[in-house]
Every structure is written in C-alpha cells, then in structure tokens.
Amino acid sequence: MSTAATTRSQTRIVGAPVPRKEGIDKLVGRAQYVDDLTREGMFYGATVRSTIPRGLIRSIAFDPHIAWCDFTIVTAKDIPGKNHIQLIVADQPCLAETQVNHCDEPILLLAHPDKHKLLAAVAAVHIEYDPLPAVFSIEESESQKEIILGEDNLIKSFLLEKGDVDSAWARAAHIVEGEYRTGPQEHLYIENNGMIAEWSAEDGITVWGSLQCPYYVHKTLRAVFDLPDEKVRVIQTETGGAFGGKEDYPSVLASHAGLLAMKSGHAVKMVYDRMEDLAATTKRHPSRIRHRTALDADGKLLAMEIDLATDGGAYSTLSATVLSRATLHACGPYVCPNIRLRSRAWATNHVPYGAFRGFGAPQAIFAMERHMDAIAAALHIDPPIDPVELRRRNFLHQGDRNATDQLMREPVILDQLLDRALAESDYHAKRARYARENLASPVKRGMGIAAFYHGSGFTGSGELYLNSLAGVDVTPDEKVRVLVSNTEFGQGTNTILTQIAAEALGLEFSDVTMVPPDTAHIPNSGPTVASRTGMVVGRIIERACLQLLALLRESAGLQEKSTREQFFAACRRFRAAHGKVESLCYYEAPPGIHWDDATYHGEAYGAYAWAVYVAQVAVDTVTYSAEVEDFWAVQEVGRVLHPVLATGQIEGGVAQAIGYALYEKVVLENGRMANNQMTNYIMPTAEDVPPIHVVFEEIPFRYGGYGAKGIGELPHDGPAPAILNAIRDATGVPFNAIPLLPEDLFATLAAREHPENLWEPVAS
Amino acid sequence: MSTRWDSIRFTVNGQPRTVHAPPMKRLLDVLREDLHLTGTKEGCGEGECGSCSVRMNGELVNSCLVPVLQAEGAQIQTVEGLAPDLDSGGALHPLQEAFLHCGGAQCGICTPGMLMAAAQLIERHPHPSQAEIREGLAGNLCRCTGFARIFASVVAAATHAAPEQEPDAR
Ligand code: FES
Ligand code: FES
Numbered sequence: 065m066s067t068a069a070t071t072r073s074q075t076r077i078v079g080a081p082v083p084r085k086e087g088i089d090k091l092v093g094r095a096q097y098v099d100d101l102t103r104e105g106m107f108y109g110a111t112v113r114s115t116i117p118r119g120l121i122r123s124i125a126f127d128p129h130i131a132w133c134d135f136t137i138v139t140a141k142d143i144p145g146k147n148h149i150q151l152i153v154a155d156q157p158c159l160a161e162t163q164v165n166h167c168d169e170p171i172l173l174l175a176h177p178d179k180h181k182l183l184a185a186v187a188a189v190h191i192e193y194d195p196l197p198a199v200f201s202i203e204e205s206e207s208q209k210e211i212i213l214g215e216d217n218l219i220k221s222f223l224l225e226k227g228d229v230d231s232a233w234a235r236a237a238h239i240v241e242g243e244y245r246t247g248p249q250e251h252l253y254i255e256n257n258g259m260i261a262e263w264s265a266e267d268g269i270t271v272w273g274s275l276q277c278p279y280y281v282h283k284t285l286r287a288v289f290d291l292p293d294e295k296v297r298v299i300q301t302e303t304g305g306a307f308g309g310k311e312d313y314p315s316v317l318a319s320h321a322g323l324l325a326m327k328s329g330h331a332v333k334m335v336y337d338r339m340e341d342l343a344a345t346t347k348r349h350p351s352r353i354r355h356r357t358a359l360d361a362d363g364k365l366l367a368m369e370i371d372l373a374t375d376g377g378a379y380s381t382l383s384a385t386v387l388s389r390a391t392l393h394a395c396g397p398y399v400c401p402n403i404r405l406r407s408r409a410w411a412t413n414h415v416p417y418g419a420f421r422g423f424g425a426p427q428a429i430f431a432m433e434r435h436m437d438a439i440a441a442a443l444h445i446d447p448p449i450d451p452v453e454l455r456r457r458n459f460l461h462q463g464d465r466n467a468t469d470q471l472m473r474e475p476v477i478l479d480q481l482l483d484r485a486l487a488e489s490d491y492h493a494k495r496a497r498y499a500r501e502n503l504a505s506p507v508k509r510g511m512g513i514a515a516f517y518h519g520s521g522f523t524g525s526g527e528l529y530l531n532s533l534a535g536v537d538v539t540p541d542e543k544v545r546v547l548v549s550n551t552e553f554g555q556g557t558n559t560i561l562t563q564i565a566a567e568a569l570g571l572e573f574s575d576v577t578m579v580p581p582d583t584a585h586i587p588n589s590g591p592t593v594a595s596r597t598g599m600v601v602g603r604i605i606e607r608a609c610l611q612l613l614a615l616l617r618e619s620a621g622l623q624e625k626s627t628r629e630q631f632f633a634a635c636r637r638f639r640a641a642h643g644k645v646e647s648l649c650y651y652e653a654p655p656g657i658h659w660d661d662a663t664y665h666g667e668a669y670g671a672y673a674w675a676v677y678v679a680q681v682a683v684d685t686v687t688y689s690a691e692v693e694d695f696w697a698v699q700e701v702g703r704v705l706h707p708v709l710a711t712g713q714i715e716g717g718v719a720q721a722i723g724y725a726l727y728e729k730v731v732l733e734n735g736r737m738a739n740n741q742m743t744n745y746i747m748p749t750a751e752d753v754p755p756i757h758v759v760f761e762e763i764p765f766r767y768g769g770y771g772a773k774g775i776g777e778l779p780h781d782g783p784a785p786a787i788l789n790a791i792r793d794a795t796g797v798p799f800n801a802i803p804l805l806p807e808d809l810f811a812t813l814a815a816r817e818h819p820e821n822l823w824e825p826v827a828s
Numbered sequence: 829m830s831t832r833w834d835s836i837r838f839t840v841n842g843q844p845r846t847v848h849a850p851p852m853k854r855l856l857d858v859l860r861e862d863l864h865l866t867g868t869k870e871g872c873g874e875g876e877c878g879s880c881s882v883r884m885n886g887e888l889v890n891s892c893l894v895p896v897l898q899a900e901g902a903q904i905q906t907v908e909g910l911a912p913d914l915d916s917g918g919a920l921h922p923l924q925e926a927f928l929h930c931g932g933a934q935c936g937i938c939t940p941g942m943l944m945a946a947a948q949l950i951e952r953h954p955h956p957s958q959a960e961i962r963e964g965l966a967g968n969l970c971r972c973t974g975f976a977r978i979f980a981s982v983v984a985a986a987t988h989a990a991p992e993q994e995p996d997a998r
Binding site: 081083084086087088089090091092093094095096097099100251253254255256302303304305306307337338553554555556708709711712715716717718719720741742743747749750751753755756 | 870877920943
C-alpha cells in the first residue's frame with residue numbers, strides 16, 4: 065500500500081462500511097455517558113423552577129422542615145459574571161432574578177450530597193409571584209396587546225424580495241392560497257440532559273457533559289463566571305442522542321452545575337429526569353405559514369407571497385438563525401421569478417424553542433410541499449396536472465437561480481431523483497389502483513410526494529465567520545489523531561472523520577483515533593450542527609492531511625509513493641527536528657460565495673442536498689388512524705462517506721419525522737408542557753415505523769470532505785408533507801396542520817357529511 | 829424511601845452478589861450504583877423506554893420498575909454479561925457483532941437495553957419473523973436509528989447471514 069495512492073474518487077476506506085469507531089464500547093456497556101461518571105466527594109444538584117408563565121418574583125421562602133444548612137443554595141446573586149446565556153442575543157438569564165417569563169424557568173439551585181434529599185427540598189422552596197399577563201400564541205404576540213419582549217415582541221424578521229410580486233397577480237392564470245401549521249416537537253433523545261462541574265480557584269471551572277458544541281458552552285461559562293479562556297474547560301462525555309436539543313441547552317445546565325460547584329466546593333452532578341427534561345428544555349419551533357401563489361396557464365410559478373411566522377418562546381436564544389433557515393427553505397427547490405417572503409419570529413411565554421434537526425427547514429418545507437399539492441388540486445388545466453407534473457414543471461436545474469438568486473452551479477438532478485422515487489415506489493400504478501379500491505373500502509390508501517433541498521453548513525457568510533480550525537497530529541506511539549471540536553452523538557462524526565484522515569494519509573482505519581472533545585486540547589472547528597461535519601469539517605481534515613504529507617515530503621524525506629512504515633518513519637524524523645508533528649487548517653470557502661445579509665441575496669449555502677420522498681399511507685375510516693405503510697427516500701447528498709451510517713441517518717430522520725407528522729403532540733396548558741412523560745408524549749416504536757427504502761444518487765461535491773455534502777438534517781424535511789399529501793390522496797381531504805392525530809382525523813373526516821365545513825384551496 | 833436496609837442476594841452475569849440496600853431501591857440503581865454496572869441505562873424511569881432492560885430469571889424486565897427485594901435469589905443478566913470474556917480476548921456476542929456491522933447502534937444509549945431485548949427475542953424465536961422482531965423490540969425505544977438497522981442486526985445475528993442482509997417487508 066502506498067501513501068495517498070488513492071484518487072479522490074477511488075478510495076479504500078471512504079465509502080466502505082467500516083465498523084463504527086466507538087461501536088464496541090457502546091455495545092459492551094463500556095461507553096461512559098455523563099450519568100455513568102462520578103467524582104470524588106460529588107454532590108447532586110437540582111433546580112427550583114417557576115410555576116407561572118410570567119410574573120414578578122415577590123418572595124422566596126424556605127420551608128423550616130428542611131435542614132437547609134446541609135444544602136448549597138445558589139441564586140442569581142451568586143453569579144460572579146454576567147447573568148446571561150451567551151447565544152445570539154444575551155437576553156436569557158442563567159437564573160431569573162426579578163421576573164420570570166416562562167413556566168419551568170430556573171430561579172434557584174440546590175445541591176446536596178444525597179440526591180434523594182433534593183426532591184423534597186425543591187418542593188419546600190416557596191416562591192410567590194405577582195403574575196403578569198402572558199402570551200401563548202403567534203397571534204397574541206403579533207397583536208402586540210401585551211408586550212413581553214423588547215418593544216414589539218419581535219425576536220427577528222427577514223424580508224426576502226425578488227422580481228416584482230405586485231404586478232404578477234394581474235397576469236396570473238391561477239392564484240392559490242393556503243395556510244399551514246406545525247406544532248412543537250420534542251427531540252426525545254433517550255439520554256436526558258446532564259452535566260458534572262468542578263471548580264477550583266486555580267483551575268477555574270471544568271464541566272463534563274452531554275452536549276453538541278463544546279465551544280458554545282465554553283463561551284457562556286466564560287461570561288457567567290467572568291473567567292479567561294484558559295480557566296474554562298468543557299469536556300464532552302459520550303452523548304446519548306442530541307438532534308439539536310443539546311446545541312443550546314447545555315450552556316444553561318453547565319452554568320447551573322458550575323455555580324453549585326463553585327459555591328459548595330464540591331463537584332456537582334446535575335442529570336435531569338425525563339419529566340424535567342421534557343418540561344424545561346427546548347423543542348422545535350411551532351410555525352404558521354401562509355402562501356399565496358400565482359401560476360401561469362401552464363402551471364408554472366409566477367409569483368409567491370409567503371408570510372412565515374414562528375413562536376420563538378420567551379427568549380431569543382437561536383430563534384433568529386432558525387428563522388433564517390426557514391426563510392431560505394420556504395420557496396422549495398423551484399424556479400419562481402417573483403417572490404416576497406416576510407418571516408418573523410415572535411416571542412411568547414413558552415419555554416424558549418431551540419435547535420432541532422432541520423432547524424426551521426422542516427416547518428417551511430411542510431408548508432411549501434403541502435401547498436404544491438394544494439395547487440395541483442386547485443388547478444383546472446387541460447390536460448390535468450398532477451402533483452408530480454406540477455413539481456416537474458417548476459424544478460430548479462443547473463444554471464437556474466433560486467429564491468435568493470443563487471446560481472445553481474453544481475449539477476441538480478431533481479428530475480432523476482423524482483423518476484427514481486416514482487419507479488421505486490410504483491407511485492403511478494399504486495395511485496390508480498388505490499383510487500379504484502378506496503371506493504369500496506373503509507381503509508383508504510394514498511401516495512404522497514415531497515421534493516426539497518437542504519442547505520449544508522452555516523448560512524451565507526456564517527462559515528467564514530466561524531473560521532473553523534481543525535487538523536491532525538501524529539503521536540510518538542504512531543497514532544494519527546484527529547483534532548476537532550465536532551462531537552459524536554450517534555450520527556457518525558468519529559467514524560467519518562477517521563475514514564477521511566486514514567484515506568488521505570494512505571493509512572489504515574485503525575491507525576487513526578479521535579482526540580476526545582475537550583476544549584483544553586482541541587481547536588475550535590465550529591459547532592456540530594447544520595449538517596456541516598462531513599462536508600465542511602471533513603474537507604478541512606482532508607486538506608490538513610494533504611498538507612501534512614506535503615510537509616513530510618518537503619522536510620522529512622517522505623517519498624511520493626510510500627508505505628505506512630515509511631510514513632511513520634518520516635514522522636519520527638520530523639518530530640526529532642521540530643518537536644511535534646501537527647497539521648492544522650482553517651476553513652476555506654468554495655469560490656463564488658457572496659452573501660448579503662441586508663437584502664438576503666446571494667449564495668445562501670455552499671451546497672445543497674436534494675431529495676424526493678414518497679409516502680404510502682392507509683387511513684382507516686373506522687378507527688381514524690393513519691398509518692405509513694411504506695416509505696421511499698431518494699436523495700443526492702454528494703459522496704456517501706459510509707453507506708451503513710448514511711442509511712442509518714436517513715432511516716432515523718424519516719422515523720423521527722413520521723413522529724412529527726402523526727404521533728408527537730406537545731400539549732401546552734398555561735404555557736407548560738402538560739404531557740411531559742414518555743407515557744403520553746408518544747414517539748413511533750418498532751411496531752410503527754414502516755419499511756424505509758433508502759436510495760442515494762451520488763454526485764461528489766468538490767468542496768466537501770471527499771465529496772460529501774450535508775446529510776443529517778435532510779431526512780427530517782420531507783416525510784411530514786409527503787405523508788399529509790398521501791392522506792389527501794387517500795381521503796380527498798386536505799389536512800394542513802401537524803401533528804395530525806386520530807382525533808384530528810376524526811373531527812374532519814366525520815364532518816364529511818357536512819362538506820361545507822371543509823376547507824379546500826380555491827383557484828380563481 | 830424506607831430507612832430499613834436489607835441484605836439481598838442474587839446472581840449477576842453468573843457471579844453471586846450480595847448488596848446491602850433499602851428493599852425498595854430500584855434494581856436499576858443497585859446495578860449502576862452498588863455494583864458499578866453502568867451499562868444499563870435510565871431513559872425514563874417509568875417503564876416506557878426499555879433502556880434499563882435486563883434479563884431476570886429468563887424474563888425481560890425494566891429494571892427501573894423492579895424493587896431490588898424482588899430480585900432476591902434471581903439470576904440477572906445485563907449487557908456486561910453478553911460478552912463476559914471480552915477482556916481476556918474473547919469474542920463479542922453474535923448480537924453485538926451484528927449490531928456493530930449492521931449499524932444497529934448510533935448514539936448507543938438504547939443499545940444495552942435493545943441488546944437484552946434482542947437476546948430474549950432470539951432465545952424465544954431463533955429465527956424470528958419481521959413481525960416477531962417488531963413485537964419483541966416494541967418495548968425498547970430508539971430515537972436514532974428508526975429501528976431498521978436494528979431489525980437488520982437481529983436478522984443477521986439470528987441467521988449468521990451476510991451483515992448487509994436487508995429486512996424484508998413486515
Ligand atoms: S428507564 Fe426503565 S423503561 Fe425507561
Ligand atoms: S441508538 Fe440512539 S437511541 Fe438508539
């Protein structure tokens with residue numbers, strides 16, 4: 065074997081189904097999650113939370129039945145630095161001091177050596193409030209009758225304009241309107257949020273926890289504890305699922321555990337139980353999206369006017385960036401010359417909504433793709449145009465420009481993906497057959513599709529701003545180590561980055577290890593979000609490896625074609641001369657990326673992944689249950705780095721999105737999650753998930769790690785609209801809100817006796 | 829929790845063990861805290877997620893719902909008991925091997941419980957049908973995989989078939 069003898073397209077390790085890097089540890093029960101760890105003399109922490117959605121804190125009283133002298137008690141007054149979680153705008157307190165703005169807002173912290181003492185103690189802290197009126201919906205917030213945030217309740221708004229929408233309506237052959245709603249969704253990672261903190265005057269603060277973004281936590285801790293960089297250390301423990309839910313919240317929990325550790329002088333562990341995690345941590349933003357669309361006589365899009373609103377919750381947290389991604393995905397993968405899109409994130413007195421796989425795109429794509437079917441149903445064109453044909457006529461192709469006027473420079477193969485999805489699912493034949501069979505059957509079957517893209521990496525100039533640094537080093541015992549802050553939480557970071565390094569250096573998979581994510585030892589290669597690890601960070605690692613080879617050739621006598629032994633011999637020579645063998649690279653943007661934040665025009669993303677999904681559903685009109693019977697996911701995600709992991713990402717995302725569409729309802733009462741248990745917040749089980757057929761068409765993206773584009777979020781975008789489109793096909797009834805539960809189906813289908821109650825899109 | 833502590837004897841992964849604990853202490857906590865067998869995980873604490881699944885006297889139980897007094901005299905197997913000789917060079921259990929190659933574990937937090945449920949399933953049905961696999965694993969939630977790779981893993985382990993074998997329609 066010779067070093068780097070593979071070409072970028074003919075690889076040995078990239079693209080091969082190597083076993084997951086940390087797989088054995090997870091399979092034998094050796095992997096250490098935060099709750100599996102203890103520290104010498106460790107205390108346990110708990111949180112006293114608000115019981116009202118909005119109000120002034122009048123008094124805090126401690127029940128005398130508790131031996132409070134044994135407890136460490138922390139309030140906002142104990143915070144040495146800023147009482148703020150450092151996200152986009154620092155408006156979220158670490159601990160509420162004078163006012164609470166949502167239920168389950170943290171006010172006071174307790175620690176005790178015996179964790180069984182905490183439950184009663186939390187209940188024995190009595191907080192009195194002067195309640196203030198609260199806001200619980202987008203409508204109440206936008207009415208501005210009660211101002212709860214800033215001057216107007218508005219967290220963020222964007223305006224995206226293209227062409228001339230106003231003059232298009234007069235020229236339109238058809239105008240179709242619709243309103244679409246999506247509910248909150250809980251991540252339901254099976255490992256709840258957890259953190260251990262330790263504090264000393266010398267070393268500052270160290271935290272170990274279940275988290276996605278070590279440097280986000282680092283930034284908040286620096287501010288909360290008013291410490292310099294080197295006195296804050298964040299270590300990720302094995303993380304039992306995240307899905308975006310451990311992007312922002314760990315900054316809160318790390319601050320809390322840290323404050324208790326500082327005051328008690330002991331290490332403190334805080335691990336939420338399921339009820340607390342469900343009630344107090346982030347969920348997917350609910351949305352209300354209105355479309356008004358003009359089409360010409362051939363069913364081509366002439367103009368889109370979109371009003372997109374999200375409920376951001378009580379503090380701004382990540383709502384602005386979630387809204388940005390929703391905005392940039394709201395017009396779908398279609399050509400439309402005239403667009404006006406106004407998007408707004410509104411404050412309410414709900415627990416702040418946060419990052420969740422797809423980050424606003426699933427909401428926007430649900431509306432767009434349901435709306436495309438509504439348009440197809442409303443158009444009366446001869447010959448008739450079906451949902452498939454309507455999409456085909458409007459698809460983006462290479463050389464077209466999308467909503468932000470981004471030129472599609474890379475190949476776009478939506479037609480091919482659509483053809484493949486139709487063929488694999490036998491879409492047309494099944495649709496025709498169900499149309500016949502449904503007449504006589506209480507079980508109505510239907511087929512639905514969704515076509516969409518998902519931008520990979522940070523939005524616009526975001527990747528430049530992040531300026532990620534990553535690389536590899538070689539240890540004296542001949543291990544190549546990947547140096548990144550990107551974390552593993554099931555999606556395969558460890559495995560794919562190891563594959564890339566081993567491939568680029570011409571080594572074996574087993575020659576490469578990952579440095580455990582610890583801010584004391586790793587560079588900041590950015591957060592593990594936004595489907596950026598394979599494409600963006602993978603590319604930096606690939607470049608860092610090539611840079612290392614060049615260095616060794618230049619100054620350590622490594623030959624162009626060399627063996628593994630010669631590689632490590634060159635490393636030894638290099639180390640003898642220079643002390644260490646390390647190669648780090650910064651992010652380099654692909655050429656031609658220009659983004660204007662003010663006008664929302666330009667290259668919104670470095671690359672897009674493309675997909676067409678098909679759902680086959682059965683609606684039982686006796687039990688009013690809707691079941692996904694079969695599912696096809698056809699996508700182009702650039703090069704597939706690992707076939708098993710990639711398939712697993714798609715299957716897992718589709719299953720989670722089936723839950724989003726048909727199962728998972730967050731019941732909010734007075735701003736509090738009422739069903740905060742696994743018994744009544746229902747996710748799909750092994751008996752509910754249909755067969756999921758996953759197809760990849762591969763077009764390597766030259767600026768991604770070994771040709772990869774983003775994959776992790778894509779599969780959450782398409783299933784919900786495909787499923788509701790299939791239910792429309794099965795029943796003839798348009799459902800435009802998710803989650804769609806049996807009671808919702810019942811309410812509407814039972815009203816079929818009274819069809820005047822039904823809303824259908826109107827063509828004019 | 830009761831203040832009375834009992835001595836409770838049972839066998840874990842073939843080893844006789846005695847613990848001194850409040851009788852109502854959850855078996856889950858006894859395994860994790862008293863015996864330091866942290867492979868068994870807590871996901872919900874209310875019998876819904878199955879990540880705390882262990883086998884007790886040949887039955888699959890949610891150890892978060894079992895007071896340790898009920899385990900008196902029992903034979904208990906946890907994930908740590910599936911490949912007991914691993915440290916001395918022994919092999920993985922066929923299910924662990926199959927999960928590794930078929931992608932049955934992603935974040936890994938459901939995995940120990942899922943493996944115990946799968947072990948139970950294969951013992952009952954050495955060649956399980958898709959319906960039997962789905963039923964056998966229905967008490968174990970996995971949020972990462974969508975279950976498909978887990979089904980494929982069980983099929984592969986049961987048949988020692990090629991790891992890439994796909995589960996067919998349900
Ligand atoms: S922790 Fe026991 S079933 Fe969830
Ligand atoms: S692998 Fe993450 S929950 Fe199953």
